Every structure is written in C-alpha cells, then in structure tokens.
Amino acid sequence: MKIILLTVFSLFFLSTYAQNKPIKIKKNKEYTSNTGLKYTVYDINKKALKCDSGDNISVHYVGKLADGTIFDDSYNRSQPINFILGQGRVIKGWDEGLQYLHLGDSALFIIPANIAYGARAVGKIPANSTLFFTVKVVALKKGLKPWDVSKIKKVELDSAFSYQIVQKGSGDPIEVGDMAYVQYSGYFTNGKIFDSSHLNGDVAFNFILGRHRVIDGWEKGVVGMKTGEKRRITIPYKLAYGENGRMPIPPKTDLIFDVELEKFEKIEYPKFDTESKDTITLRSGLKYIVIKKTEGEIVKPEKTVVIQYVGRFTDGRVFDSSYDRGDSLTFVAAKGSVIKGLDEGMTYMRKGEKYRFIIPYSLAYGEAGRLPLIPKKSDLIFDVYLQNIK
Secondary structure: OHHHHOOOOOOOOOOHHHHOOOOOOOOOOEEEOOOOOEEEEEEOOOOOOEOOOOOEEEEEEEEEOOOOOEEEEHHHHOOOEEEEOOOOOOOHHHHHHHHHOEOOOEEEEEEOHHHOOOOOOEOOEOOOOOEEEEEEEEEEEOOOOOOOOOOOOOEEEEOOEEEEEEEOOEEEEOOOOOEEEEEEEEEEOOOOEEEEHHHHOOOOEEEEOOOOOOOHHHHHHHOOOEEOOEEEEEEOHHHOOOOOOEOOEOOOOOEEEEEEEEEEEOOOOOOOOOOOOOOEEOOOOOEEEEEEOOOOOEOOOOOEEEEEEEEEEOOOOEEEEHHHHOOOEEEEOOOOOOOHHHHHHHOOOEOOOEEEEEEOHHHOOOOOOEOOOEOOOOOEEEEEEEEEEO
C-alpha cells in the first residue's frame, strides 16, 4: 500500500512547514505546529544531517488510524519509502513533520485530516481521518541549494531584475528564435526550492526563446547566454507570475533561478521562394502567393485539413510554427477554428500545395492582438503546406 502516501501533485509545490518558526525540540515531548500537526521525537541525532526541503530521503513507517488499525507498514515490505522532501510527493503532514528531524531520528506524527487526505477516503483510510505515523529517517541525501553568488557582480537589467554569471560559457550567444536546452533550479527568495530539472532525472528543459512559452523573466534573462554558461537570474514578480501568482507560487512573489545553458540550436524552416510570383489580393484584404501548385483535391468548407505552417511577423520574426512541435495542425476548414485570414485562404488551396498568406490584422488578431505574443494591430504572414484533406 506504499502508494497511499502519494498525492496528486505539481512539481510547483509550497509546503506548509515554512509557516512554522524553528524551535528547539526536546526528546519525548509533544509539540503542536500552527497547522495542527502534533509530533513527538523519540530519538534525536543532533549531529546528523537535518532533513530539509529538496532532500532525497528514505523513511520507514507504520501508519495507524485513531482506533489502532494499521493501514500501512513499510517494515512488512522491508522497503522504506523514498522521495524528495517538500515537493508535495507525500501528504502535507509528512512534508512538514519530517523537516523537524535528522538522519536516524524517529518520531510520532499525529496528522489531522486537513493536512492528510481531507474529506476523501483513500484505501483503508476513511474520510476526515486523523492519522498516526511512527516514522524513522533511514537515509538522507542533501538536496539542491542555490549557488553562492555573494562575490559575483550583478548585471542589472531592470528594477529588481538582474543576473550574475556564475560560470562563463563559450561560442556564440543564444538569440531570440533559438531552441534552448537548459538545466535549472527555481527557488523562493528564502532559498527554498520549488522546482528543478535535476529533480526530473536531469532531463534538460527545452524551449524556443521569444515564443513566450516561459515567464518573461526567463525570456529576458536567458538571452545572450553561451553554451555551458551558468547564470543566477533574479526575477521580480511582475516578470514571473504577477499579482495573482500561480499555485503554489504566492501572489507578488519574486523568484530566483539558477540556470545552465547546456546547448542551443538554430531552427531552420522550409524556404518559400516568392521571387517572380504574383501576389493576389482578395476583396477581404487577404493576400496570397502560390509557391507550389498541384492538381490535387481542393479544400471545401467543413472538410478536415492537415497543414504544416510557419507564422511570421512582417519583419520576418517567427512567432509560431508547427515544425517547432514536430507535429501538424489539423482543423475543420471554414468553421472558425483558426483566424479568419487562414480560414478564408484555405478554401483556395489544393492538397499538396504551398501558399504564402499575407493577413491584415483585421483578419488575424484584430486591434487588441493576443498579448504577449501578438502585439496590437499586427499584420501576419503564414507559409502553409497543405499536407492532407480528410
């Protein structure tokens, strides 16, 4: 029943332990935190490593209900549970309580329902149950900590927005439109970790710079990095998750990211040669250029089409592309599934053809645009290859 300790979680998780002030814990004395957790430490190993958020720990435990019924026991399996502390991978009462302990400590946790499983029943645990756990920390590997940047000069980008180069990189700098591959760790300003690629098997996170698929602080803070470079980026909340935050990032929260650029790639898109080709203007204001003509099936309203496309601003900057995702776009023609200019333009195409559409803002995202990606009153260019008609 090991899975009973696991909860549905996001990697972005803020434990409630942070609300509790540190106290000097005495052996065999019961304490109550402000979340309602009651804990008694039986064995205290003060000289051993102390558990903290982000640590990789292994715990043996016995879980009981208030009537003494055992609902789970790791000793019976001869296998402790292993997890990253403070990341929401166990119930909140565990994430809080274990941070009072050291390697080798044993304790009793009495966990009220509000920081256990709440109003839902889970396995042998009834709804609204207070749970009793005897726990022992049997292994501990210290987790990630923010880089020491105390002696490194800050490069100020804006008010409260800066970066520090922890390790220099080499080669050309990354530019807007490049695919970045980064390792990163995100911290609150108190040094508590809330996310890291290193907690996900060191799998590099990749994104295209300038596509607004990451927070603005990343868009601006990563530009100019070189391969192998490590940066501390300090991001004010206005360039992170803003006034409202995003669970579990609280409102108006400044963030710190330690970022390493493993590599980056220039993205190549199919070339649409428009030289010596006519530009046709329709009554709606839509313009198109036929790049490749075929005798294939023509698109009719309400037919399903499959396209590959590259969307650009009129200055040539790419803002979106199916090639970025390695997948095509499928939609029903003339049904309002895409912007008006593309919807209209598709009805002129045949299977296998390639068109360039020049779309006025009135047939795209209008006067308002779609911020932050599409500015107000933006005319757009789409290079479209009609792959299939269904």
